[in-house]
Amino acid sequence: MKTLIFKYKSDNDDFLKEYIKQYNICFRKMFNNLELIKDPIFINEILNKIKSKKLYEYLCKDCISFYEKYNSTKEKIKEKVIDLENKEYKLTLKEFKKLQKLKKSFKSKIVFGGRSNLQRRSKGLITKEEWKELREYPIYFIGESSRSGNRFFDFKNISKGEIIFKPESFKEKIVLNISKNKHKKELLLLQELSKNKEISITIKLNSKNIYISFDESIMYNSNFDYKLFQKDKPNDLNKEETKEYWKSKYKSHEDYLKTNKLERYLSVDLNPNKIGYSIVDSEMNIIEKGCLEIEGKVSQDKRKYELSQCIKYLFKKIEHYKVSYFVMEDLDITPKNYGNRNSNRLIKNEWCKNYLFELINRRCNETKTILRKVNPVYSSFIGNIIYKEYDPISASLEINRRGINQYKKGSSIFPEFFINNIITDLIDDNMSLYEINSWKKLYNSLKLRNQSVRVKNKFLLANLFSPNSNVCLYC
Numbered sequence: 001m002k003t004l005i006f007k008y009k010s011d012n013d014d015f016l017k018e019y020i021k022q023y024n025i026c027f028r029k030m031f032n033n034l035e036l037i038k039d040p041i042f043i044n045e046i047l048n049k050i051k052s053k054k055l056y057e058y059l060c061k062d063c064i065s066f067y068e069k070y071n072s073t074k075e076k077i078k079e080k081v082i083d084l085e086n087k088e089y090k091l092t093l094k095e096f097k098k099l100q101k102l103k104k105s106f107k108s109k110i111v112f113g114g115r116s117n118l119q120r121r122s123k124g125l126i127t128k129e130e131w132k133e134l135r136e137y138p139i140y141f142i143g144e145s146s147r148s149g150n151r152f153f154d155f156k157n158i159s160k161g162e163i164i165f166k167p168e169s170f171k172e173k174i175v176l177n178i179s180k181n182k183h184k185k186e187l188l189l190l191q192e193l194s195k196n197k198e199i200s201i202t203i204k205l206n207s208k209n210i211y212i213s214f215d216e217s218i219m220y221n222s223n224f225d226y227k228l229f230q231k232d233k234p235n236d237l238n239k240e241e242t243k244e245y246w247k248s249k250y251k252s253h254e255d256y257l258k259t260n261k262l263e264r265y266l267s268v269d270l271n272p273n274k275i276g277y278s279i280v281d282s283e284m285n286i287i288e289k290g291c292l293e294i295e296g297k298v299s300q301d302k303r304k305y306e307l308s309q310c311i312k313y314l315f316k317k318i319e320h321y322k323v324s325y326f327v328m329e330d331l332d333i334t335p336k337n338y339g340n341r342n343s344n345r346l347i348k349n350e351w352c353k354n355y356l357f358e359l360i361n362r363r364c365n366e367t368k369t370i371l372r373k374v375n376p377v378y379s380s381f382i383g384n385i386i387y388k389e390y391d392p393i394s395a396s397l398e399i400n401r402r403g404i405n406q407y408k409k410g411s412s413i414f415p416e417f418f419i420n421n422i423i424t425d426l427i428d429d430n431m432s433l434y435e436i437n438s439w440k441k442l443y444n445s446l447k448l449r450n451q452s453v454r455v456k457n458k459f460l461l462a463n464l465f466s467p468n469s470n471v472c473l474y475c
Contacts, residue, residue: 002216002362004186005209006178008163015170020207022049023059023139028112030063037063051169054151055141062140070110077106112137136206143200143214150201155194159187163210176210189219217365224253257368258324265403266318267327268360269380269395272351275310276392279321280400287321291392304352308359315363326369327403328360329376374402375413381443382415414439 010016026046036042037060047056084091084099091099111118113135121131141152149155154164154173161180164173180187190212193199199218204211217223229249237245264287269276278289292310294303318326331353364371376399383398384391398415405411417438436442 001213002186002219003211003213004183005211006182007208008176008178008210010165010177011175012172015167016165016174017207019167019169020136020139020205023055024135024137026050026059027063027137030059031067031110034063034067052167054168055139058140058142061142074106077102081106133207138204138206138209138211141203141205143202145197145200148197149190149194149199150203153201153203155191155201157191158194159184159191165205178210186219190214193219216362220366220368222257222365222368224250254370257370261322261324264321264323265325265327265400266314266321266323267396267400267403268314269383269392269399270328270331270353270356271392274392275314276390276394276396277314277317278393278396278400279317279323280397280404282404284397284401284404286397288317289389289393289396291390300352304355307352307356311356311359311363315367315369318367318369324370325372325403326360326364327372327374327399329379329399330373331376372403372406374399374406377413378439378443382439385442386415417442 026049030037030046033042043056046059047053050056050059081099081102084095084102087095108115113131117126117131117134120126121128126134141150143150152166152168154166157164158178159180161178163176163178165176166173190199190201194201199214202213204213215223229246233242233245263282264279265282266277266279273294275292277291279287281287292313294306298306317323361371363369379398379402380391380395383389383394383396387394387397389397401415402413417436436445
């Protein structure tokens with residue numbers, strides 16, 4: 001999903017302010033009384049304020065979703081508390097303070113607007129009006145493609161900077177004026193697709209901003225239309241024929257996405273502060289390779305910005321080299337402890353993993369690039385053993401090899417184990433390689449010897465980013 005954010009001006013501010021205020025009252029009331037969500041008296045009480053059955057449905061969904069997120073956060077806090085309480089040793093002062101803080105956080109109720117902002121308000125650091133703005137929750141309107149994008153909004157002039165709001169509780173239509181120069185390409189496409197009833201547009205609205213969310217794969221025609229192919233599928237197919245039918249459909253869809261592109265692959269090795277990449281053809285001939293690294297300590301917002309610039313840079317390479325495939329590891333990191341304090345800090349606190357994955361997925365949809373996710377087992381280890389490159393680049397080359405062979409019949413995620421292919425200068429001379437016949441055995445042997453095979457040398461090529469950027473490119 002992609003979201004466009006606009007500031008807007010309205011021709012009826014008084015109605016909108018009251019409308020948003022009533023929604024917020026209903027939202028907080030429902031959140032605190034979720035057990036009454038199907039009670040007729042409670043429903044009528046809410047409907048008297050928002051005066052729309054459809055908006056009541058959206059309110060229920062939004063409230064339940066918010067409650068599930070809140071419960072999920074509480075569960076994570078509870079797990080941390082249990083983990084600290086079950087420590088076999090006596091807690092340090094720092095750990096004890098953390099435990100007390102977590103217990104207090106678990107017992108406390110939710111504060112709309114934020115607890116820190118409430119404290120600021122109690123000290124007189126923010127005004128009553130500012131506190132009300134911070135407490136404001138946006139109204140949620142779910143998109144419907146069959147209703148020209150959204151039943152509450154008209155997008156026929158959105159490219160001209162005009163969105164028409166059609167609240168059921170108000171007979172007149174309210175015009176919301178936004179910038180027509182910002183996201184001009186997307187606005188034109190949204191106008192056309194909503195007119196043809198081909199896309200659903202979800203809206204979030206508060207007193208200052210309008211948030212326009214949509215599926216970018218539909219906008220750029222890169223989605224696999226499962227429903228359409230399901231309708232065309234003959235009913236008398238057996239299991240094997242059904243498998244072949246879907247295989248042919250996926251193949252034709254990939255061929256369409258590869259139009260005017262070459263059989264080339266870009267793979268990335270994602271790390272908290274580094275992104276190693278390589279671009280190869282189907283024969284594993286290297287076209288370009290490099291490593292993007294975020295240097296120094298940066299804030300979370302700054303880190304997200306730098307990562308977005310890194311991904312933007314990689315997709316410029318995809319466009320330049322006419323790359324068809326983006327290959328990455330199918331990472332599902334679940335352990336609570338990663339071995340040492342430095343790893344824990346990097347992976348748990350600094351690595352914006354979900355943000356990075358969403359960014360890559362969105363860019364692939366926008367550029368019609370085929371995304372392949374491969375098994376990450378031993379990718380960095382095998383890459384460093386086979387390719388004499390800087391650690392993240394070596395790993396990206398191994399990931400690329402897996403991406404190329406992913407759907408080849410009889411292929412394995414591991415390359416064949418040949419001693420001649422191993423860079424032996426990374427391994428202790430006292431170790432006999434002729435007694436080892438698999439990558440797993442080699443890894444375990446080196447692990448027992450406490451020996452690392454990562455290539456840590458890097459050579460600074462150039463800083464290709466802005467003077468304020470913390471990103472450097474290594475080769």
